Amino acid sequence: MDKKTLLWVIAFSASLFAVNLYFDYRNQESRELWIKQHQAEINKKIELTKEEISLDKPAGTLNTSLLYEDDALQKPLFKSVSSKGSFLVFREKDARLPEKAFVKIEGKTVPLSLKNNALGEGQLGLYSRDENPLLKIGNLPDFGRYNILFVFPKNKGEDFSTTSASIIDGKLEFPLAKLKNYAASVEKLEALKKDGIPFELLDKPGIALIQVNGSYLPLGLLAAGKEHLQLFKNDPKIDTLIEKVKEKVALTDEEGEKFFVLENKTLQLVFSNRGGSVAEINLPFESESNQESVVKITEFDKEMVSDHPYNARFPAHAFFTPGEKSEGPFVEKEANQIGGYYPLIRRDLIEAGKRKSLQVPPQFYSCNFVSEFPELSTQIYKATYFDKEKIVFEASDGRRRVVKTYTLNESSAPYCFDLQIKIEGEAKGIWLTSGVPEAELISGAPAPALKYRMTKAGTPEVNKIDLPTETSTFSHVNPDWISNSNAFFGIIMDPLTEVDPGFRVSYVDGTIVPSRLVEIGEEFERFKAKDLPGYQTYLPLNSKGGTMNFRFFAGPYSTPILKAVDLAYSDPTTGYNPDYISCQAYHGWFAFISEPFAKFLFFLMNIFYNLTGSWGLSIILLTVALRVMLYPLNAWSTNSMMKMQEIGPKVQAIQQKYKNDQKKAQIEIMNLYRESGANPLSGCLPLLIQMPFLIGMFDLLKSSFQLRGASFIPGWIDNLTSPDVLFSWKTPLPLIGNEFHLLPIILGVIMFIQPRIASPLPKDPALWTEQQRQQRAMSSMMAVLFTWMFYNFPSGLNIYWISSMLLGMVQQWWMTRKKNKSDLVVVDSGSKKKTK
Incomplete structure (x- = not known):
């Protein structure tokens, strides 16, 4: 090779490198511009209109009960309002308050101890079924948006009235129209300002209940003449609620979380009634009896089975399968299958000994809803239809009614399932989640990749997304689909009907949603949770509501598999091809x-x-x-x-x-x-x-x-x-x-x-x-x-x-x-x- 040839090779390589660097820089500029535009939007002051903050009839469980002086329930004292086993009592002037009262709950007479509770005249008190002193006060959470229901006693303690409100980033917002019944006079309503409510206008103290999973739990006290909501702080149940609110995670409902399983040769989907979402996506291993699967067992899978079998159960918890009738009842089974599957998304970590078990918060499940209302992702759904190929979840609150229909059958393309969402009511600002893929190691380090495909002027292109350090929203992009992978496996979210433009990607702390790898060599911290963060992608729903269809690919990024899926969904008459194979496109400087x-x-x-x-x-x-x-x-x-x-x-x-x-x-x-x-x-x-x-x-x-x-x-x-x-x-x-x-x-x-x-x-x-x-x-x-x-x-x-x-x-x-x-x-x- 002479000098001229060598110089030509070097010059040619350098020019290709420069061209690649230039286009990568241009793409980076575009991405930064999108992020800045979104940041400017979310930094604008939120101006709530009467329509936005006015709620219809409050949703949830709120009951009025009679309190009795004796266990024979023959001497009624006065009415109280109850929610989740807690009772709100208002003491009128000259009203007698015994040390112990009785209430009928679910057909049983239950004593309610009022001993050592110095409830003054005209005061509200919160009691539980156990013996508790009056609750102390705490601090209001300073982030997020929550539905609040205020309960006010009427005159003579005969009954209680309610009004709806919201807490938005620590600020209490009342619908103005709802205050008429609680203001000293209609004229004083004119003194109300847009930036707040003078609470001294309220002629009665009230108690705040926070909406959780369609029910209400006691949150705090709104006293006459006070300008801030005061939170209850010494009931362990309420303490737990407050802490989980701060973590944007609501308490579980009384029934507990339930799981349902649909399965075929390439997918095991574990659904949760919390959010009507997918809590686990498990991929069966390749075997002589299952030639359709292409997933091979690795050293980590073997070690999890041998050393950590409590985290190698599939599903991870007890679950339901279809019964004789699709409407129920369903058959409950214990989680006794150890091994045999690869967990595509991160699951609960069940620890033995002194280590603390960790539960994945529902907002990190797949196919869940997230919005500025944290309780949306924890809402309890009811399984109304369940057979071997389909499961239907339904839920409703004061804002919307939602029906989620999942379909998985043997004739589906490998590693694919369909999701249909029907929303009646408010659908604005709701995002559909992908779930957080498990960590896969390449050369000793994880190799996550986020990509999206879009079509410009009839030409498709696949772009790589820089891994975020928090949450980034791309509001000016209409993606054909978005991919969230760990190098070998991934989830492709494909909207088949019209949704709002844009998408979102977020960083997920490995200590909040840990990888199963932290179990490997845990006594020596071989893999630290903080070093194995995850990433989640989101697609917006159609803000107009209605029916929306999505296709999910959740499996190996294998060339033959992706080609088979593209072939299965291609339409020669229209020229449509999902082009999932392009998620394997190469990116970067080299x-x-x-x-x-x-x-x-x-x-x-x-x-x-x-x-x-x-x-x-x-x-x-x-x-x-x-x-x-x-x-x-x-x-x-x-x-x-x-x-x-x-x-x-x-x-x-x-x-x-x-x-x-x-x-x-x-x-x-x-x-x-x-x-x-x-x-x-x-x-x-x-x-x-x-x-x-x-x-x-x-x-x-x-x-x-x-x-x-x-x-x-x-x-x-x-x-x-x-x-x-x-x-x-x-x-x-x-x-x-x-x-x-x-x-x-x-x-x-x-x-x-x-x-x-x-x-x-x-x-x-x-x-x-x-x-x-x-x-x-x-x-x-x-x-x-x-x-x-x-x-x-x-x-x-x-x-x-x-x-x-x-x-x-x-x-x-x-x-x-x-x-x-x-x-x-x-x-x-x-x-x-x-x-x-």
Whole structure:
């Protein structure tokens, strides 16, 4: 290779890099502009109109009960309002309040202790079924939006009146029309200001109940003459409520969370009545009885079953299956299936011993609703229809009625299910969730990817989304679909009917929604929850409500699977194709290198796999094929290196002759290189030639699902996309952890030996030139560096690099031997000519 050719290759590569960098910069600018525009919108002051804050008849469970003086229920005292087992009592002037009262609950007479409760005349008191003193006050949450119901006693304690309100970011908002019954006079309503309510206008104290899952729980007290809501703080149940409100998570309902299961050959969907959502998406492993699944078991799956079986149950909790009738009753079953599935989205972590179990908050379930009302994601739905292929959930509150219909049957495309949403009522500002994919490790680190497909001027394009550090909304994009993946698996949300424009992505703290990997080596914190964050994507609903249809792909990003799904949903008459296969598009600075090389390498690997049936052997044969194709370049490089060795003594002689004139020495040495046809850069060229293929192979191992879980040498190389494990131990060591990876050690040894065989130096180091010393030191440093770099790299990448180096050594040995024979023939023929 001459200088012109080499310079052309370098210039061409640099220009491609510059073009890729330019377009990546342009895309980054566009994304930042979208984020700034959204941020400006959400920073605007929210101005509530009467229509927005006016609520219809309050939803939920709110009962009026009679209190009695004796357990025979013959002497009624007065009425109280109750919710969730708590009772609000108002003491009128001169009203007698005994130490103990009785109330009838669900047909049973229950005592209500009023002992030690100094309830003054004209005061409100909150009592529970247990003995409690009067509740103390706390602080109002300063974030989020919550539906509040205020209860006010009427005159003479005969009954209670209610009015609806909202807490928005810590500020109490009343519908003005609702205050007429509670103001001292109609004229004083004119004094009400838009930015607040003078609470002294209320002639009675009131108690605030917060809406949770269609019911109301006691929250605080609104006293006459006070300008702030005061929260109750010493009831353990209410303390728990307040803390979970601060975490934007509501308390569970009295029935508890229920789970329902639909399953086919490629998907196990576990539905929750909380949000009518999908709490688990489990993918069955490939087996002799299930050839439709392509998911292979890995070392993490085996370890979870052997060491953490309580987190390897599928489903994770007791669940219901269809009964004889689709309307119910349904059959309840215990969670006793251990192993057999891969959890696509993060699930509850059930801990044994002293460690605390963690429950995934419902807003991180898949197919749930989230909005500025946190309680929306925890709303309780009722399963109204449930058979082997379909389940229907229904729920309603004061704002909307929702029907969610999930369909999963054997004829569905692999790893796909359908969701139909019907909303009657308010649908504005509601987002549909994807769920948080489990963490998958590539070279010892997670590799999440967020992408979306959109069509501009009839041309589709797939864009990668920078991983957010909080929540980012792209309000000016109309995505065809949005993808949320962990490299090998992912969830594609595809709206099939009209929805509002835009989408949203958010960072999910690994301590709030932890990965199952934190269980692996937990005693030594091998994987820390904070180092394994997740990401969730959201699609907006149609703010007009009505019927909306969505398709979900939830499975492996495998080329054959994605092609099969695209084929199943394609329509030749209209030209429609979901194009899910494009979620495998390459992105990044080196995409112009990695994409063509990775596709070419995978094409060759597929050919060899069809011949051998082994992906490990395919990598080795791929390396052989590349060496054959690149033989001319490698041969040129090897010949140049051998010429450099031949002229080495002449170079040393020139350096010695002109040791006092370095400039002259350099000129003479360059003339010598030119005359002999040697190239001092020839030693670096083989590495430069290999780099595009190395980058391509690295991306190939990150994106080729077929290699995940593929075994080469059982017991040693069990997964080509993760490091080999010769043996392991419990206590982790610095840099190497608790596993010994042999392949990178072999790689380092070969790199250390290779230059010593290729360019042997005199046995006496005193005869080495300075340049030779530097080259020898550099080669040793490279061997150590590559060993460290490749230690946590996938075993498939190590096999490729080791095979390439060994073949290079064989090629050099063969060329050196060939050259030596040629030189011997020349010498012999020359001797014969002389004798003649």
